[in-house]
Amino acid sequence: MSHHYIKFSHVSYTYPGGVKALDDVSFVITHGEKVALVGTNGAGKSTLMLHTNGLLLPSEGEVVIGDVPVTKKTLPIVRRSVGIVFQDPDDMLFMPTVREDVAFGPLNMNLPPDEVERRVEASLNAVGAADFLDRPSYELSGGQKRSVAIAAVLSMGPDILVLDEPSSNLDPHARRLMMDQIKSFHHTCLIATHNMALVRELCPRTIIMSEGRIVADGLTEKLLNDTQLLDRVGLL
Ligand SMILES: Nc1ncnc2c1ncn2[C@@H]1O[C@H](COP(=O)(O)OP(=O)(O)O)[C@@H](O)[C@H]1O
Numbered sequence: 001m002s003h004h005y006i007k008f009s010h011v012s013y014t015y016p017g018g019v020k021a022l023d024d025v026s027f028v029i030t031h032g033e034k035v036a037l038v039g040t041n042g043a044g045k046s047t048l049m050l051h052t053n054g055l056l057l058p059s060e061g062e063v064v065i066g067d068v069p070v071t072k073k074t075l076p077i078v079r080r081s082v083g084i085v086f087q088d089p090d091d092m093l094f095m096p097t098v099r100e101d102v103a104f105g106p107l108n109m110n111l112p113p114d115e116v117e118r119r120v121e122a123s124l125n126a127v128g129a130a131d132f133l134d135r136p137s138y139e140l141s142g143g144q145k146r147s148v149a150i151a152a153v154l155s156m157g158p159d160i161l162v163l164d165e166p167s168s169n170l171d172p173h174a175r176r177l178m179m180d181q182i183k184s185f186h187h188t189c190l191i192a193t194h195n196m197a198l199v200r201e202l203c204p205r206t207i208i209m210s211e212g213r214i215v216a217d218g219l220t221e222k223l224l225n226d227t228q229l230l231d232r233v234g235l236l
């Protein structure tokens with residue numbers, strides 16, 4: 001079976017504080033699909049995404065990536081195939097310079113130094129952040145940090161790219177580069193966003209969440225024109 005396949009079966013998740021953030025979530029995303037995940041703040045999008053690479057493990061149900069069920073034991077395998085760009089880039093950048101932040105993943109994969117260097121340059125170029133190479137990550141603006149965070153994930157060559165609100169804080173030029181980058185990523189992609197223009201351009205399929213549940217899953221063109229549905233879930 002393909003490694004680029006995400007399957008959630010009856011996944012529920014309750015945070016230690018008692019909030020039930022996912023409630024019986026099931027779906028399959030197959031190789032090469034680009035799927036948008038939309039819903040109001042607090043709908044459960046980020047929680048769902050954190051389940052794709054085992055940063056959170058389900059309270060009930062099962063997540064499978066390719067043919068690998070996500071468990072504590074399989075985390076190293078799963079994390080090699082799923083690359084997540086978090087909602088807050090500050091959660092991803094912690095090295096003294098941009099170069100080291102982007103090299104961190106490839107170095108951990110024990111790639112040879114010249115390959116690491118090649119990947120760092122290629123992924124920073126891809127997001128238009130090559131000029132930041134030797135700057136401290138913490139000095140960058142929010143949008144610049146986000147571009148570097150995306151490069152840091154691309155540099156690991158993931159099979160599945162999971163992006164949590166990738167367009168927030170980006171200026172139009174950086175947003176265009178990011179969207180072109182996603183377009184040229186020929187693997188599976190799951191994107192949580194409030195940016196409906198991005199959804200329409202990049203994602204033929206949309207999953208709509210509300211209060212921890214999937215309330216619709218289908219063609220973007222159809223769902224985003226269903227004003228009754230969008231109104232009902234607070235997206236109008
Ligand atoms: N670390 C956490 N601890 C407790 N509750 C959380 C935590 N993160 C999120 N939640 C709660 O889980 C629900 C879903 O949140 P989240 O997945 O962040 O939604 P979204 O990304 O769609 O805005 C919300 O009610 C939120 O308050």
Ligand SMILES: [Mg+2]
Pocket residue numbers: 045046047087164
């Ligand atoms: Mg979120």
